Amino acid sequence: DIVMTQSPDSLAVSLGERATINCKSSQTVLYSSNNKDCLAWYQQKPGQPPKLLIYWASTRESGVPDRFSGSGSGTEFTLTISSLQAEDVAVYYCQQHYSIPLTFGGGTKVEIK
């Protein structure tokens, strides 16, 4: 199984400041057929299911604000919130969609400083 490791476990950021979340996979998730990394990011608020933000490591899902961006390749990836808004308080998860079993990171809790 591919193990997904996120850091930090939590972070507190001032409104309008940048938040950066890291995710590392235990092996490459590069899909050779399209040369894209099979890495997704989700946002989860209390009492709600996860919401897809980013897939193929950097493709924003329709309707997701452009302050959310994904980057990285191979085994190291980053989710950046360029200017934190109050509604961004949530837990964020990475997930590899390269192979079965699909696996998730442990989550990063983002709060307002």
Next chain:
Amino acid sequence: QVQLKQSGPGLVKPSQTLSLTCAISGDSVSSNSVTWNWIRQSPSRGLEWLGRTYYRSKWTNDYAVSVKSRITINSDTSKNQFSLQLTSVTPEDTAVYYCSRSSVGRSDYWGQGTLVTVSS
């Protein structure tokens, strides 16, 4: 707009079978471009993918090794839904269970979640 609506009991006794259903609207369980998943979430195990079903000229199921001996995912084309059965449950199976639709592995639509507690 795709919607997934989960149903099933929130309390199951130890050693019994957990059964949940996910009713699909806005898509077809027989779609040949997506897969239909069950995922659970608990404080101790985080988000855990349990298995999936999908149709590509024939039906195929994939299951997580951790539950492979206890899990069955079925599809019902007449009702456009799919279901989860998990046998011989223990308190370790207490979790919020989600169904989801996946396109190339990423889950773009999720059910509302069902908290299932295993307790006598």
